[in-house]
Amino acid sequence: MSRATWTALALATGSLLAFAGFAWPLLASAVPADAQRAAPFVAMALVPAAIAVVALALDREMHSAKAVALLGVLAAIGAGIRIAGAGVGGIEAVFIVLILAGRAYGARFGFLLGLITIAVSSLLWGGFGPWTPFQMFACAWVAAGAGLLPRIRARVRGGADAASADAALAALSAVKRAGRLEILMLAGYGVAASYLFGLLMNIWFWPFAVGMGTDISYEAGAPLGTNLASFALYSLVSSTLTWDTVRAVTTVVGLALLGPTLLAALRRAKLPAAR
Amino acid sequence: MRFHAGALRTAALVAAVFVATRVVYRVVFGGAGGSGILLLDLPRIPLGGPFAHVALFGPITTGGLWNAAVSALPFAAVILAFGLVNAVIDMRRLFVHGSTRGPLRAISRSLVIAWSTAPALAQAVRRLRRAAALRGERGTAALLVPVFEQTIERALALAASMEVRGFAARHPLPAATPVAETLAPVAELADAGLHRDGTPLLSGMTFTITPGTFTVLVGPTGAGKSSLLRGLDGLFQHFDGGHQSGRIRVAGVDRATTPPRETAAFVGSVAQNVRLGFATATVREEIGFALAVQGVAEPARTERVRATAELLTIGHLLDRDIIALSAGEATLVAIAAAVVARPRLLLVDEPLAELDDAARLRVSAALRGLVREHGVAVIVAEHQWELWQPLAEQWLQIDGGRVRVSAEAPAARLETPPAAPAPAADARHPLAHVRGLSVAHDGATVVDGAAFELAAGELVALSGQNGAGKSSLLLAMALADAAGTVLVAGDDVAALTPAQRRRRIALVPERVDELFLQTSVAAECRRADRADSPAVPTDTTFALLLGQDAGSPSHMALLLRHPRDLSAGQQLCLALAIQLAPAPDVLLVDEPSRGLDPATRQMVGLALQRAAQHGEPESGRAVLFATHDAGFARSYAERRLRLADGRLRAEDAAVPR
Numbered sequence: 009m010s011r012a013t014w015t016a017l018a019l020a021t022g023s024l025l026a027f028a029g030f031a032w033p034l035l036a037s038a039v040p041a042d043a044q045r046a047a048p049f050v051a052m053a054l055v056p057a058a059i060a061v062v063a064l065a066l067d068r069e070m071h072s073a074k075a076v077a078l079l080g081v082l083a084a085i086g087a088g089i090r091i092a093g094a095g096v097g098g099i100e101a102v103f104i105v106l107i108l109a110g111r112a113y114g115a116r117f118g119f120l121l122g123l124i125t126i127a128v129s130s131l132l133w134g135g136f137g138p139w140t141p142f143q144m145f146a147c148a149w150v151a152a153g154a155g156l157l158p159r160i161r162a163r164v165r166g167g168a169d170a171a172s173a174d175a176a177l178a179a180l181s182a183v184k185r186a187g188r189l190e191i192l193m194l195a196g197y198g199v200a201a202s203y204l205f206g207l208l209m210n211i212w213f214w215p216f217a218v219g220m221g222t223d224i225s226y227e228a229g230a231p232l233g234t235n236l237a238s239f240a241l242y243s244l245v246s247s248t249l250t251w252d253t254v255r256a257v258t259t260v261v262g263l264a265l266l267g268p269t270l271l272a273a274l275r276r277a278k279l280p281a282a283r
Numbered sequence: 284m285r286f287h288a289g290a291l292r293t294a295a296l297v298a299a300v301f302v303a304t305r306v307v308y309r310v311v312f313g314g315a316g317g318s319g320i321l322l323l324d325l326p327r328i329p330l331g332g333p334f335a336h337v338a339l340f341g342p343i344t345t346g347g348l349w350n351a352a353v354s355a356l357p358f359a360a361v362i363l364a365f366g367l368v369n370a371v372i373d374m375r376r377l378f379v380h381g382s383t384r385g386p387l388r389a390i391s392r393s394l395v396i397a398w399s400t401a402p403a404l405a406q407a408v409r410r411l412r413r414a415a416a417l418r419g420e421r422g423t424a425a426l427l428v429p430v431f432e433q434t435i436e437r438a439l440a441l442a443a444s445m446e447v448r449g450f451a452a453r454h455p456l457p458a459a460t461p462v463a464e465t466l467a468p469v470a471e472l473a474d475a476g477l478h479r480d481g482t483p484l485l486s487g488m489t490f491t492i493t494p495g496t497f498t499v500l501v502g503p504t505g506a507g508k509s510s511l512l513r514g515l516d517g518l519f520q521h522f523d524g525g526h527q528s529g530r531i532r533v534a535g536v537d538r539a540t541t542p543p544r545e546t547a548a549f550v551g552s553v554a555q556n557v558r559l560g561f562a563t564a565t566v567r568e569e570i571g572f573a574l575a576v577q578g579v580a581e582p583a584r585t586e587r588v589r590a591t592a593e594l595l596t597i598g599h600l601l602d603r604d605i606i607a608l609s610a611g612e613a614t615l616v617a618i619a620a621a622v623v624a625r626p627r628l629l630l631v632d633e634p635l636a637e638l639d640d641a642a643r644l645r646v647s648a649a650l651r652g653l654v655r656e657h658g659v660a661v662i663v664a665e666h667q668w669e670l671w672q673p674l675a676e677q678w679l680q681i682d683g684g685r686v687r688v689s690a691e692a693p694a695a696r697l698e699t700p701p702a703a704p705a706p707a708a709d710a711r712h713p714l715a716h717v718r719g720l721s722v723a724h725d726g727a728t729v730v731d732g733a734a735f736e737l738a739a740g741e742l743v744a745l746s747g748q749n750g751a752g753k754s755s756l757l758l759a760m761a762l763a764d765a766a767g768t769v770l771v772a773g774d775d776v777a778a779l780t781p782a783q784r785r786r787r788i789a790l791v792p793e794r795v796d797e798l799f800l801q802t803s804v805a806a807e808c809r810r811a812d813r814a815d816s817p818a819v820p821t822d823t824t825f826a827l828l829l830g831q832d833a834g835s836p837s838h839m840a841l842l843l844r845h846p847r848d849l850s851a852g853q854q855l856c857l858a859l860a861i862q863l864a865p866a867p868d869v870l871l872v873d874e875p876s877r878g879l880d881p882a883t884r885q886m887v888g889l890a891l892q893r894a895a896q897h898g899e900p901e902s903g904r905a906v907l908f909a910t911h912d913a914g915f916a917r918s919y920a921e922r923r924l925r926l927a928d929g930r931l932r933a934e935d936a937a938v939p940r
Binding site for chain 2: 012063064066067068070072073074075076077078079080081082083084085087088121123124127128131132133135136137138140215216217218219220221222224232234237238240241242245266268269270272273274276277
């Protein structure tokens with residue numbers, strides 16, 4: 009198997025492991041009762057382990073000076089934005105950078121950028137906690153997802169040679185249309201990613217946040233439907249209506265206003281793996 | 284061991300918030316009841332549908348609240364434990380360690396870069412905020428684009444500097460044997476050419492470079508000096524996406540097939556803007572970078588770093604932070620970082636452009652020592668070649684895409700004399716009065732009670748050494764944020780709103796690209812038109828300053844370019860056009876001629892005269908430009924002011940020609 013296949017395999021395995029870590033409250037009911045006590049601890053260990061797997065696989069992929077330098081400076085920008093925005097609700101504007109970089113430089117670069125941005129900002133700001141690995145992974149998925157979206161090509165009629173002024177103008181407007189379509193797609197993805205990110209961050213934390221003894225508490229033995237309903241209510245009041253919505257709006261507005269320019273700036277750097 | 288109390292404080296705060304939130308959930312979702320005193324007997328409100336098992340509120344008791352808080356303590360303790368770990372462990376040291384060895388080198392190196400970029404980023408934001416204020420822009424959204432652009436540029440410069448120092452080399456080639464060192468040429472070119480996107484930049488190059496010689500590469504700005512240097516260190520072929528034809532061999536190695544990282548042991552390279560290429564946080568780490576990535580172990584590494592620093596007379600700077608260096612020191616550190624691996628060939632791109640006379644002497648002495656005493660072959664690119672005349676043994680002269688090799692210095696330049704400035708008219712209409720302008724930085728006085736006048740249609744130079752306070756004086760005039768009075772056309776600029784002030788006085792800063800906020804020249808001009816609604820569209824002003832026809836195809840092509848892809852002279856003209864859009868009475872320009880070759884300097888000088896609407900004392904504006912280039916000041920200004928030791932005085936009123 010080629011190295012690219014190995015990396016893809018490691019990424020898929022790591023993501024699957026991490027997903028199990030995130031969704032432990034829903035999966036735990038499938039294991040025997042005495043194993044359920046261990047579930048939260050297993051979850052807490054699974055995600056960092058998945059990060060290690062993926063980081064080891066991707067480290068070799070990023071072995072070019074350009075990729076490493078871009079990862080470093082973009083992570084610094086992302087961390088700066090995240091820390092500057094911490095007063096108004098945390099991970100709001102950083103999604104813009106993650107989505108655009110993932111789009112411009114591809115899923116693997118985006119994945120690492122998500123991991124590193126959160127690691128740097130958490131260490132600089134001091135907000136380092138049990139949630140940090142989860143945030144790292146969720147942000148990595150957000151950035152990588154933008155890189156997996158379909159490519160949009162400008163449809164240029166006629167030959168590629170822009171001999172006449174008309175043909176050049178037509179080509180220019182086709183490129184513009186494709187650019188607008190791409191931003192529209194990214195904005196749609198931004199909304200979905202904002203809410204999904206909220207749900208992911210809520211599901212593993214929900215049993216810890218609420219604890220036992222309330223009506224929306226996680227109950228290991230309860231039917232899946234009850235647990236899902238309790239989780240839905242928890243998520244709704246905790247973040248979906250507030251933080252997640254703010255994040256979705258910030259992301260859409262940011263992508264619409266700055267997206268074309270920032271994307272052009274990123275693509276000017278001509279990373280070999282970029283598209 | 285250091286203790287970082289901030290991290291623990293943050294963790295304590297987060298833990299407290301966690302406990303409080305747990306209590307709130309219990310209260311809202313019917314879990315705060317139980318033993319103890321009944322505090323509040325809220326009714327239970329059952330929900331319907333899929334949430335039938337949930338009821339809101341219910342009684343609240345002291346026991347219920349206590350239980351809620353206690354149940355949150357284990358997790359709160361975990362949060363505190365994380366805070367403690369973060370407070371005790373210095374993560375940066377871990378990254379620095381991990382970036383030189385182990386399976387996570389790339390990621391650790393990215394983390395180190397992110398870490399050292401953070402302070403530079405804060406600086407960039409401050410500078411760009413000032414530039415945005417000069418352009419009359421408000422809001423942080425406008426700032427994000429230039430910050431981003433600059434950061435990407437930094438990333439690329441940084442990546443290039445890491446690459447030439449051997450970062451991520453898979454099969455590094457060892458330094459050549461001492462026997463070969465004395466005999467074989469370090470670079471051989473045979474009918475070599477460099478082209479990019481199908482356009483030839485240089486062709487038919489045939490020359491050799493022998494060890495222990497000093498070569499100067501001359502040619503106007505944009506002629507391809509940097510491309511030739513990057514063709515020798517391999518960045519052109521393997522990093523910039525250019526193509527090579529013919530043969531280029533460096534110490535016997537084929538450049539077309541060998542990337543820069545593999546030849547780091549015998550080719551050293553120093554780029555133009557050295558600060559952008561610094562990959563670490565301290566001088567010691569920076570000089571040792573090449574050794575670290577090439578796998579030289581301690582204590583040999585420390586010893587080599589020390590010896591190299593001594594060689595370049597910067598031993599006292601080893602523990603300094605990289606961002607606390609002056610321009611001359613930064614250049615010397617960059618040279619040290621390039622020669623620490625003892626290369627046989629050293630390529631240096633315009634090392635003197637940013638430096639004043641004292642720093643120039645130190646840098647040229649250091650390079651002479653490397654050639655004479657250590658047998659390094661040095662190639663320096665420079666358009667002010669006169670500075671290297673005492674040292675040079677071979678000259679490479681680029682002219683129209685060809686390289687001419689000679690042992691003699693290029694023929695003395697025939698500088699076309701610029702249009703002579705008109706002598707000052709007797710009764711000029713005075714436009715601006717500056718009184719008692721003083722600027723202080725960190726308690727030190729930079730400008731002390733400057734007082735002068737500017738008249739309509741006049742072009743005035745402000746001269747002085749690096750760091751004399753010229754930029755501070757211009758900024759204080761444009762932003763009206765210092766002690767003293769600036770009256771323009773009868774208005775005190777400090778009393779005006781930013782928008783009104785821009786119609787009186789505008790400044791083009793030294794780094795003109797800080798003014799650019801768009802991705803094309805056309806969009807940049809439209810933005811200025813929207814903001815200032817000038818009588819003449821900004822793209823027409825731009826054409827006028829360049830001396831071009833506004834409707835010509837070449838000008839239309841220019842409008843489609845990215846502002847940062849323009850040449851230095853064109854960028855300056857675009858910045859002038861943007862700052863002329865509000866039709867200011869006074870235009871200030873900071874160092875317009877820095878780093879430009881004679882032809883471009885002439886173009887910029889003429890643009891400044893056009894901006895002043897020279898020779899029209901009624902409608903003209905006053906242009907004041909700062910420069911440390913005495914020749915440029917003499918050629919274009921009618922009057923010169925000199926700033927030295929914080930004091931401003933007039934230099935010869937009438938310019939003898």
